[in-house]
Each structure stands twice: as structure tokens, then as C-alpha cells.
Amino acid sequence: MAKRRKTREQKKSADLRHKILHKTVNYGFDPEPLLVKNGAKSSSQITSENVNYSYLIHDLTKTITLTAVIIGVQVFLFLLLKTHLINIPWIS
Numbered sequence: 615m616a617k618r619r620k621t622r623e624q625k626k627s628a629d630l631r632h633k634i635l636h637k638t639v640n641y642g643f644d645p646e647p648l649l650v651k652n653g654a655k656s657s658s659q660i661t662s663e664n665v666n667y668s669y670l671i672h673d674l675t676k677t678i679t680l681t682a683v684i685i686g687v688q689v690f691l692f693l694l695l696k697t698h699l700i701n702i703p704w705i706s
Contacts, residue, residue: 620628694700 695702
């Protein structure tokens with residue numbers, strides 16, 4: 615049985631999805647000539663627009679909170695072991 619081939623629309627949507635997913639990856643070339651050639655906005659125009667980073671603030675808040683809790687638990691356990699409030703038999 616022959617393999618099913620993608621239609622032109624499926625190829626276009628896959629290409630767009632690939633461009634969106636890998637937009638932030640820098641492969642060491644300057645995309646400026648490509649943007650100007652394709653009639654897209656230049657990088658200076660893109661950076662001057664207002665960008666919403668609320669998702670980044672939310673993720674950083676969660677990461678910092680989790681890290682602080684983990685470090686706090688480690689310090690608490692260290693102090694408990696140091697003052698011999700709890701003992702682990704196989705650790706002298």
C-alpha cells in the first residue's frame with residue numbers, strides 16, 4: 615500500500631508550525647536579510663513593539679518559590695541533624 619502524501623495546505627501549516635516553534639532558536643545566521651526579502655518586519659521593529667511577558671513572570675515565580683522551599687527544607691533537615699534532634703542510625 616502506498617504512503618499517504620501531504621497536501622500543499624498540510625505542508626504549509628507544518629512549515630508555519632515549525633517556524634513558530636523554532637522562532638527563538640538562533641542557529642548563528644542573521645535573519646535580517648530573510649525578513650527584508652520576505653517583506654516581514656525587521657528585528658528593530660519587532661523589538662520596539664510591546665511584548666507581553668506575563669507567562670514568563672508566572673513561570674519564574676513558580677520556579678523561585680519551589681527552589682526556596684527545597685532549600686528551606688534542606689537547611690531545616692541539616693539543622694535537625696546537626697543538633698541531634700533526629701538521629702539516623704547508620705550515620706555516625
